Amino acid sequence: EVQLVESGGGLVKPGGSLRLSCAASGFTFSSYSMNWVRQAPGKGLEWVSSISSSSSYIYYADSVKGRFTISRDNAKNSLYLQMNSLRAEDTAVYYCARDGSDPPDYGMDVWGQGTTVTVSS
Amino acid sequence: AIQMTQSPSSLSASVGDRVTITCRASQGIRNDLGWYQQKPGKAPKLLIYAASSLQSGVPSRFSGSGSGTDFTLTISSLQPEDFATYYCLQDYNYPRTFGQGTKLEIK
Numbered sequence: 001e002v003q004l005v006e007s008g009g010g011l012v013k014p015g016g017s018l019r020l021s022c023a024a025s026g027f028t029f030s031s032y033s034m035n036w037v038r039q040a041p042g043k044g045l046e047w048v049s050s051i052s053s054s055s056s057y058i059y060y061a062d063s064v065k066g067r068f069t070i071s072r073d074n075a076k077n078s079l080y081l082q083m084n085s086l087r088a089e090d091t092a093v094y095y096c097a098r099d100g101s102d103p104p105d106y107g108m109d110v111w112g113q114g115t116t117v118t119v120s121s
Numbered sequence: 122a123i124q125m126t127q128s129p130s131s132l133s134a135s136v137g138d139r140v141t142i143t144c145r146a147s148q149g150i151r152n153d154l155g156w157y158q159q160k161p162g163k164a165p166k167l168l169i170y171a172a173s174s175l176q177s178g179v180p181s182r183f184s185g186s187g188s189g190t191d192f193t194l195t196i197s198s199l200q201p202e203d204f205a206t207y208y209c210l211q212d213y214n215y216p217r218t219f220g221q222g223t224k225l226e227i228k
Contacts, residue, residue, distance in 0.1 A: 035217075037165075045157075045165060045208050047217040059215040062122075095164055104212045107155035107170035114164055 002026040002110050004096050009115030016086050016119070022079040022096030022112055030054075030074035033102040036081050038092035039114075048094070049081065053102040064090075086119045093117075123147050123211055127220030133228040138199045142223045144192045144209035153213035156185055156194045159222075160205045168207075169194065199225075 008020040022034070036048040049070040050059045058070055069082040079096050093114040100106025124147040134140050144154065152172035157165040167176045169185035172192055182197040196203055204227050209220040 044222040045159070045210075045219045047210070047219060050215065050217070059217075061216050097165075100167075100170060105153070105171060106174075107167045107176070107212065108157075108165075108210070109167045109170070109176065111164035111166070 004098065004110055004112035006094065006096050006112040006115035009094065009117045011118045011120065012086055013121050014087060014119055017082070017084045018086065018117060020081040020083065020094055020096075020115060020117070022081075024077045024079065024098070027098075027110075029072075029077040031102065033057075033099040033104055034072060034079045035097045035099065035108060036070060036079075037095045037097055037108070038090075038117075039095070040089070040092045043092075046092075050099075050104075051079070083117070086117075088119050091117060091119045122216050123150060123213065123218050125209055125211055125218050125220040127207075127209055127223050129223060130221065131224045131226065133226050134199055135228045136199050136201055140196045140199055140225065142194045142207055142225075144187075144194070144220050146190045146192075146211055146213075149189045150211045150213035152188045153211060154185075154187070154192050155210045155212060156183075157208045157210060158203075158205045159208065165208065201227075 005023045033052045035050045051070045067085045071080045095114045096112045097108035098110040100109040126145045156169040159165040173185045206224045
């Protein structure tokens with residue numbers, strides 16, 4: 001079964017750090033570009049970051065650039081999001097999502113269940 | 122960044138109705154657009170990719186059309202399980218951008 005499972009969310013104080021992980025299974029992880037997408041409480045979806053299959057291309061939303069770092073370990077079938085200098089507005093459910101192809105021409109076709117990040121003092 | 126404007130932001134409809142949701146891009150994006158369905162507390166689900174291609178396993182009552190700047194998602198005959206929030210997402214360039222969402226409610 002194709003599956004993505006996020007972990008690492010939690011409660012953190014403003015200015016703190018958190019590292020999210022996404023474990024992939026059931027497909028050849030190294031062949032797909034990957035994404036992080038978040039959703040603040042009661043709000044819409046916001047694309048956060050993308051990484052190509054070989055990590056050659058990395059992109060960030062302006063709202064997280066310089067604070068978040070996306071990475072992957074193809075040997076471990078894992079995607080990561082290192083989040084530093086966290087702010088209250090980073091509070092959200094964070095989803096990892098697979099692009100159907102690399103480059104992304106077929107949409108984000110597999111999603112994890114999400115992990116919740118709460119930034120509060 | 123490309124802005125994606127969805128309309129309407131909310132919609133009330135009945136089972137069996139035909140429903141259309143639109144998404145307009147602030148610049149041309151060829152056909153690099155997907156449609157997603159999200160139910161409360163759940164992850165989004167891909168319905169349509171490349172503007173008009175039906176994702177595997179998605180019922181044929183869902184269809185997409187458009188190219189350039191104007192796109193539509195049509196549900197031909199609403200079923201009870203279709204009441205959800207729908208988002209468009211442009212894959213044309215980075216930053217990738219979602220529409221603000223359309224909440225489809227039961228009338």
